[in-house]
Amino acid sequence: MPTSEAIRLPSLTPGTEHRLLKHRFGSGGRSAYIQAGLHADEHPGLLVIQHLLSRLVALEAEGRLDGTIVIVPFANPVGLGQQVFGQMPGRYNLANGENFNRNFPDITGSLEQAIDQCALEKNDVAVFKTLFAAAMDMPPPLEAVQANKYWLLQEALNHDILIDLHCDTSSILHIYANHDQRQRALDLAAATGVEAVFLEDEAGGFPLDEAYAKAWKTLHRRGLVDTAHLGFSATLELRGQADVEDDIAAADAQGILDFLQHEGLISGEPATPLRHERIQVYPLEGVSHLKAPGTGIVAWKKRIGEAVTRGELIAEIVALDLAPGAARQAVTSDVDGILVARHHIKLARSGQKIGMLAGTTPLPGRQTGKLMGI
Helix, strand or coil, rough: CCCCEEEEECCCCCCCCEEEEEEECCCCCCCEEEECCCCCCCCCCHHHHHHHHHHHHHHHHCCCCEEEEEECCCHHHHHHCCCCCCCCCCCCCCCCCCCCCCCCCHHHHHHHHHHHHCCCCCCCCHHHHHHHHHHHCCCCCCCHHHHHHHHHHHHCCCCCEEEEEECCCCCCCCCEEEHHHHHHHHHHHHHHHEEEEEEEECCCCCHHHHHHHHHHHHHHHHCCCCCHHCCCEEEEEEEEHHHHCHHHHHHHHHHHHHHHHHCCCCCCCCHHHHHHHEEEEEEHHHHEEECCCCCCEEECCCEEEEEEECCCCEEEEECCCCCCCCCCCCEECCEEEEEEEECCCEEEECCEEEEEEECCCCCCCCCCCCCCCC
C-alpha cells in the first residue's frame, strides 16, 4: 500500500497553512521522484499525476514495483492560492516577483568540501545520496516559498530520477535535459511521444532540475560516477496550458510509466520498444525567442510544430492605433527549425516574447548559463 505524508510550510498569514503532499509507492531498489504544478498556472501535469497515482496503486497491488516511486501531486501550494480577480498568476511569486522555478538552493560548495574530506568509491550511489542529504542538513528557510524550494530539492536528491512536469502557454510536447544524460532524455522522449529534446550544460536561473543535475555533475566531474549511474533530471513540457484533457493525460501518464519500466522500476514486458527515429535534439543555445516588433494583435502565419526557415514569415503584428490601411509589422524566423511555442494571448506589447523557435545550430549571443527566460 502507498504511504502518504503532509509537509507543513511556514505560515504566510495568521490563520492560514500551506502543505505539500507526498505519496510513496514501492520500496527499495532505484527510485524516481515526479512532481507537477511548480508553476501553479500550468495544469496539464496536475491531471497527469492523478492518472499516475491510480496506475501506481494498481501496479503496487499487482506486485510489479521493483523500485520506489515518490509523487508530489502539487509542488507549489502557495502559487495555487494566488488569485487576482479570479485569475491565477502562478508562474511568479506575487510577494517579490520571483519565478517559482528559479533560485533553488545550491549545495555544490558543501558537496565539494565533503568530497575532499572522505574516501569515496566510484558509483557508490547510496553514499552519494548521503552526501547530498548532509549538504542539505541545514535549518529550513523561515519563509514559505523558500522553504518549499528547500523541501522539493531535498526530496529530489533522494532519488535516481527526477521528472518535473510543466507546460508552455501553447506548445508541442518537448523536454529539457542535460547533455550528460542525452540517451536517457531520448528514452523519456520516445516513451512519451516527444519529438523535440533540448539539451544544455547549464541553462541558468537555477531551476529545480538544474539544482539536482549540478549536484550529480559535481561528482561526475570528479570521476566518481559514470553516466550509467548518474542521477537523471528532466523537465517534461506537456504542451500548452489549455491541454488538460483526460485522454491526453492518461496517455502521458502511461508514457511516463513506460519510461520507468524501461529504467527497471516496474516489472513486466514493455508494451512497445522505445523508438528514437522521429526525435530531434536541439541545443538550448539554438532556441530563439520571438519578440513583437510593435504593439498590437498577433496574427500567426505558422502553427506550433510546423517547420520554419530563416527569413520566413512567422507572424504579423496588427497595430490598433495607426491610420486605416497601415502596413502590418512582420515577425520572421532567424533559424531553420520548428515553431515550438506560441503565446496564447494575442494582444502583444512591443518587445514582448510571443513565441519560441528551435534550430539545430547555436545562435550568436546565446550564452551557457543565461539560456532561460524569466
